[in-house]
Amino acid sequence: MVDNIKWHSGEIDKAAREELLGQKGMVLWFTGLSGSGKSTIAVEVEKELYWRGKASYRLDGDNLRFGLNQDLGFTAEDRIENIRRIGEVAALFADAGLITLASFISPYKAGREAARQAAGKENFKEIYVKADVETCAERDPKGLYARARKGEIENFTGISAPYEEPENPDLVVDTKSLSLEQSVELVLGLF
Numbered sequence: 001m002v003d004n005i006k007w008h009s010g011e012i013d014k015a016a017r018e019e020l021l022g023q024k025g026m027v028l029w030f031t032g033l034s035g036s037g038k039s040t041i042a043v044e045v046e047k048e049l050y051w052r053g054k055a056s057y058r059l060d061g062d063n064l065r066f067g068l069n070q071d072l073g074f075t076a077e078d079r080i081e082n083i084r085r086i087g088e089v090a091a092l093f094a095d096a097g098l099i100t101l102a103s104f105i106s107p108y109k110a111g112r113e114a115a116r117q118a119a120g121k122e123n124f125k126e127i128y129v130k131a132d133v134e135t136c137a138e139r140d141p142k143g144l145y146a147r148a149r150k151g152e153i154e155n156f157t158g159i160s161a162p163y164e165e166p167e168n169p170d171l172v173v174d175t176k177s178l179s180l181e182q183s184v185e186l187v188l189g190l191f
């Protein structure tokens, strides 16, 4: 099938769109355990960017599973496909000139690396939202850890599925020791 398709370029490119918008299109990729604070931080960063007149768009794990990825579950295979699709979508948003905030557990290094490649590494920041599993389980904002510990949820990252820590992230946000405000400031420091 690949033999029968050919890329058709337009005449308006990323640089032209960025000039129109007055910003650089990029992906801020938040990775970390469930309950580490990815969504909470992304929501606050999105608001601050809005007030600064920057066009951004938030892609969030749970939200995309309602639509684009509703056919996928949480097996290793489905998680890989989940992140592959999202990496491609995030790259398209960044190519459109938007500051794209992607918050997904994204437990596998290879998936995050593929997302970086899709966006182009100069357009991609990997942000490790770091909190250990005990801290996240104590917060348990969705009640998922309690259910996972009772064996009600299979393949739960940190309990019964692996999380591969980023080796060389662009930023580490340690939410165990930082307040939400401090965490948001750190992320905004990337601009």
Ligand SMILES: Nc1ncnc2c1ncn2[C@@H]1O[C@H](COP(=O)(O)OP(=O)(O)OP(=O)(O)O)[C@@H](O)[C@H]1O
Residues within 6 Å of the ligand: 032, 033, 034, 035, 036, 037, 038, 039, 040, 041, 061, 062, 103, 104, 105, 129, 139, 141, 142, 174, 175, 176, 178, 179, 180, 181, 183
């Ligand atoms: N510095 C911080 N930054 C972000 N959240 C924090 C911080 N300190 C404490 N929290 C709390 O941690 C919880 C984080 O929950 P949140 O839903 O954002 O996690 P998540 O990483 O998006 O998880 P999931 O992968 O399940 O979507 C919230 O209850 C939030 O109030």
Ligand SMILES: [Mg+2]
Residues within 6 Å of the ligand: 038, 039, 040, 060, 061, 062, 103
């Ligand atoms: Mg979340």
